[in-house]
Amino acid sequence: MAIHPPYPTQPGGPAGPALRHPHWWQRRWVRYGSLITLLAMSGLVILALVREQTGTEGFLVGLGLAVFPVPLLIAAFRWLDRVEPGPWHNLLFSFAWGACAAALIAIVANSFATRWIAIATADPSSADTLGATVIAPVVEESAKAAAVLLVFLFRRRDFTGIVDGVVIAGVTATGFAFTENILYLGTAFGTDQLSGDSGLASVTAATFFVRVVMSPFAHPLFTVLTGIGFGFAALSAERRHVRRVLFPLTGLLLAMGMHAIWNGSSGFGEWGFFGVYAAFMVPAFGLLTWLAVWTRQRELRTVRAELPAYTVAGWLGATEPWALGSMRARRLAREYAGHHFGKAAARSVAEYEAFATSLAFLRHRGRLGRAGADFVVRERELLDELWRRRGIARPALAYAARATTPVPAPPPWPAHGYAHSYGYATQHAQPYAPPVPYPAYNPYRS
Incomplete structure (x- = not known):
């Protein structure tokens, strides 16, 4: 029989209260079943809405083209998460939430808000501009942030720092961009079918170049700011309630602001889009990439030190x-x-x-x-x-x-x-010393 090394012991004291059986709505299978049902229903509704707007042929074309950046983005976030890989079901939930629930919320809320503004102002063109630059960033970033919040609250052990926030937020935004790209590419294909355009001069080719080739990282870049805010909250002590609220809110506001600048770039003149892309988006992407890689290296140093x-x-x-x-x-x-x-x-x-x-x-x-x-x-x-x-x-x-x-x-x-x-009593010549008392950790110790 193998000799067990010194095992940390529970602190002494009176026994805790007797365990109570959870109510039926608190059982794990009920929560998971409800979540899966919600995501499945959202997926079916969003599928019907997108197909209604693009047509069956447009939907299939959009789906085939929109899938191109997804494996690359998922692989990038998985590479970043290799130091302490999170459970695969967290990533599956995040992608499904972004592609189904967040996309459905965005389509319904954006359409309703834009229609209401157009009626109130009697100016459809200004309603579209206001909807794209103000309403859409707020609605979409809030809907995507909900997935990060849910993982932060209910999978707390898996959410321990900045990298976890970046990965969950990035995968959620990847799912959202996937559904959005199907809609835009399918609509562009329908436009080309009506006009008879094809090839490199088509609207589909232009949309594919802008959304899939030039800026596949746009939505992940916005939402990653929210993830970083939650990551800083995860690094804060539990008693730091103000920080644990302010950090995520700050990240969410920054995500909304960057999203608004990106959506409003077309109103900055003929070359406004390319100017914002070169002067703002690319440097921001490089800075956040450096931060993510530096954080990963810092995690490895923490492993070697602890x-x-x-x-x-x-x-x-x-x-x-x-x-x-x-x-x-x-x-x-x-x-x-x-x-x-x-x-x-x-x-x-x-x-x-x-x-x-x-x-x-x-x-x-x-x-x-x-x-x-x-x-x-x-x-x-x-x-x-x-x-x-x-x-x-x-x-x-x-x-x-x-x-x-x-x-x-x-x-x-x-x-x-x-x-x-660190509080470990050890025997220098005995790597597997007999058990010794382990000082209990007090998280509220000053």
Whole structure:
């Protein structure tokens, strides 16, 4: 029987209240079933609306052309999320919400608002301009932000920082842009059918070039600002209620403002669109791309900095913090496990890497006083997941560390200094020391 390393213990004290069975409307299958039904109904309604406006042939053409940027955008956000990959069902929900629920809200609300303004002002042209530059940004960004808010509230463990906000917001906006592109491209195709135009001079070709080739990142760029706001809120301590509200609102207002400038670019003259694109959109896209990549690298540094405490306590091997802080070493570890032990082993190593990363981030938030009251429980869960996969993951990560480190592997971490500051009592010569008391974490400690 294997000897378990020192396991964090629950703080002492009286037992909590007895668990109560949730009401039927609080059960998970009821919530998931209701959400799936809502998204499915929204999808059917939006399908009917788009098909009614574009016709069957236009819808099929728009669908075929609109799908082109989707795999590239999803792959980009998945690459960004590789350090601590979130559950696939969060991304599926985000895309479905953007493509179905948010798109339906936008079409209905934008049409109603524009029609009401046209009646009130008796000027349809100004109503269209006002609807595009004021109404549409507010409605569309609010509808897309709802998906980020839902993940933030109900999947809080999966939403821990800026990268999570960027990924959820970007995937939601990708779904929204997908549906919107079907509508625009299908309508353009119908216009070409009536006028007899075809080829590069057609409205369809021009629409495809502007929306799919030049600016596939437009909607993701706007909504990512909202995601960054939620990401900063996730990094704030739970008791910082004002910050946790102001950050998302600020991000949402910035998203609306950028969206309004983009939609209003056609009113800035003949070359207004290209001027806004070159002077505003491209620099903003470059800045946000740099921020996202820098945040990803910062996450890797956090992994390398926080995990040595668990090496001292015997939960991780001596070289694992280095290997887990390198994307190349992680890939080599998965390939090693897959080559020697099969696909199931490679998946086990990938899960080990994800749990270890979550553990590092949890530890980092706890050290900064930003973790929740369930710090100890969550830490125990993550350590248990690591321990169950150590047989496959440790040799794979050790191989990856040797392959990517130009110097010999460092000796075991000392039992003083860094580890002691984290509250771990360890035995220098005994990597798997007997259990010792673990100081309970107090998230409200000043």
